[in-house]
């Protein structure tokens with residue numbers, strides 16, 4: 001075991017700083033290495049190497065390990081390459097892979113990794129490819145992500161989003177080591193789209209009248225082709241004469257999915273429930289902005305007979321600052337609001353407030369339609385009945401489900417951990433999908449006058465319900481300090497729930 005500073009690393013021999021584990025791996029004399037597996041630590045590091053120490057410490061008790069850790073310029077070896085690390089939750093991933101952990105530069109939901117760490121990583125990955133004779137890094141073949149082996153977010157949304165750039169950098173580093181410069185890729189021939197102008201057009205097995213006819217295309221039929229020979233173009237297998245074709249504009253590509261960060265917060269600012277309203281509004285506004293939220297559902301803001309004055313909604317809007325707007329409820333007793341950042345989403349229209357009747361009392365949902373890069377979606381802000389009124393909440397869930405759709409997000413206080421059965425069919429809770437980091441530890445409801453957050457699962461009241469087919473990139477709960485204390489000056493009764501989705 002040799003401790004080394006980055007200046008003392010021997011890259012040619014892959015000799016770095018070493019703190020070798022004595023347990024939680026399988027020692028081997030030698031083994032066949034087929035690929036490198038990329039992970040993120042879910043430990044935030046500042047590029048000082050401390051995150052590697054944190055990993056080492058974690059694995060003293062947790063039955064897990066990896067071969068390397070990277071934190072900025074610092075590379076740490078925990079398990080020798082010839083030994084099997086317990087890193088992937090998969091037999092083949094562990095047996096044939098070398099696992100590299102990366103410190104995060106920012107926690108959930110983004111789980112960023114610094115550019116320094118990624119540059120160090122590309123160099124290490126390339127070197128390991130060279131030393132273990134894996135050839136030039138190939139994505140999915142010699143260079144894999146933890147999520148390629150099991151259902152996990154690892155290596156996190158940030159790196160997953162930059163995967164192809166990362167692979168390219170590994171290849172570039174490999175080419176430098178291997179002393180080759182790769183042949184440039186030939187530019188692909190652009191595809192041209194054609195429409196048949198004759199009543200019927202023969203498709204032949206080759207580019208000439210002498211080839212047999214195998215298919216006939218009708219007038220108006222369209223296809224794309226990038227292959228031409230003389231006056232003939234090929235589509236899939238067959239060749240067509242261009243005198244009976246006209247070119248058409250290619251179909252418009254469907255807009256790329258855009259990321260959107262949603263938040264939900266139950267924050268009574270009026271002193272009837274908890275005082276210090278304006279101070280708490282400022283803290284909440286800062287947390288909303290820090291989390292990068294574009295649309296925020298808020299409940300219990302202005303309640304009861306005075307709700308129509310929207311006094312506390314105006315206060316929160318002021319704390320959020322210019323650039324934000326609010327969709328206010330219009331129905332009496334409705335205490336649900338939707339705040340949005342005008343620069344990041346386009347407000348389209350509102351829908352009428354829903355009145356959610358039940359035997360245990362009525363509640364509401366405020367609804368608005370937004371768009372992002374040409375895609376429209378609807379957001380509900382709601383708050384279901386409280387107490388043990390399970391049946392009543394199920395009734396209200398049915399009413400919400402009846403108004404929902406595959407492009408509807410339901411945000412709010414469901415007053416229970418479980419999602420009403422009717423909603424469960426079409427929606428998932430963003431929190432349930434991504435139980436990472438602090439997320440898995442905290443409920444959203446802190447009991448009255450408590451100063452620290454509850455880790456009890458029963459206090460899991462606030463949800464961001466996402467249609468089944470919409471990917472959740474990450475989620476988190478905001479408002480708890482590292483020591484478990486609440487960030488609000490006194491027990492705010494709910495925490496801010498944040499989720500990043502694709503629309």
Ligand SMILES: [Zn+2]
Pocket residue numbers: 038039040087146154155
């Ligand atoms: Zn992993």
